[in-house]
Amino acid sequence: GIQVEQSPPDLILQEGANSTLRCNFSDSVNNLQWFHQNPWGQLINLFYIPSGTKQNGRLSATTVATERYSLLYISSSQTTDSGVYFCAVTYNFNKFYFGSGTKLNVKP
Amino acid sequence: NAGVMQNPRHLVRRRGQEARLRCSPMKGHSHVYWYRQLPEEGLKFMVYLQKENIIDESGMPKERFSAEFPKEGPSILRIQQVVRGDSAAYFCACGGNTGELFFGEGSRLTVL
Numbered sequence A: 001g002i003q004v005e006q007s008p009p010d011l012i013l014q015e016g017a018n019s020t021l022r023c024n025f026s027d028s029v030n031n032l033q034w035f036h037q038n039p040w041g042q043l044i045n046l047f048y049i050p051s052g053t054k055q056n057g058r059l060s061a062t063t064v065a066t067e068r069y070s071l072l073y074i075s076s077s078q079t080t081d082s083g084v085y086f087c088a089v090t091y092n093f094n095k096f097y098f099g100s101g102t103k104l105n106v107k108p
Numbered sequence B: 001n002a003g004v005m006q007n008p009r010h011l012v013r014r015r016g017q018e019a020r021l022r023c024s025p026m027k028g029h030s031h032v033y034w035y036r037q038l039p040e041e042g043l044k045f046m047v048y049l050q051k052e053n054i055i056d057e058s059g060m061p062k063e064r065f066s067a068e069f070p071k072e073g074p075s076i077l078r079i080q081q082v083v084r085g086d087s088a089a090y091f092c093a094c095g096g097n098t099g100e101l102f103f104g105e106g107s108r109l110t111v112l
Helices: none
Strands: A004-007 A010-014 A019-025 A031-037 A043-048 A052-056 A059-064 A069-074 A083-090 A102-107 B005-007 B010-013 B019-024 B031-037 B043-050 B053-056 B065-068 B075-079 B088-095 B101-103 B107-111
Touching: A004 A083, A010 A019, A019 A031, A019 A083, A019 A102, A031 A069, A043 A052, A043 A059, A043 B101, A069 A083, B010 B019, B019 B088, B019 B107, B031 B075, B043 B065, B043 B075, B075 B088
Parallel strands: A010 A102, B010 B107
Antiparallel strands: A004 A019, A019 A069, A031 A043, A031 A083, A052 A059, A059 A069, A083 A102, B005 B019, B019 B075, B031 B043, B031 B088, B043 B053, B065 B075, B088 B101, B088 B107
């Protein structure tokens, strides 16, 4: 299967700081999504981004499929950004492979 | 989460009992995926279904676990003779032809 590695595994930020989360994958994909799992366990869609760049408020994401990585940028972080960020990829939509996540803690 | 409904949200079972978890995709979504998440861990793929068909069940234990997605009604993940190690959060994710996944809020199973 496709190996998905996320880095860093843990991240502590002071409120207002910026950060970049990375997702590397081992094989060609035609679907990549970023999710945020909040402290209550809900999984929220952030970006559906098989390639290119998208922005949504303070968040943006870039996927370079040919180089097998995606980046999630968080600017001006807020305490509500805390939680775990997951990257998920698939090639043929049969199975989505998840990374182990980046656990983010934003301190006030 | 685009209206993906899972129930029950919380389920407590004693060892040896059966657990049934339900997932109702939003209208137009015919792809259902079940994932299991242990505390402080990532999401582990269990099974991928389309209406009336199991497409990939490579992540599901061979014994005690089964899944279905009938023509009418929700997808059901069934765990027979539960053991303590089955305690986890079970998430259903659904998608349509765009390939974008949407998750339900999960069912948290506790086995006493």
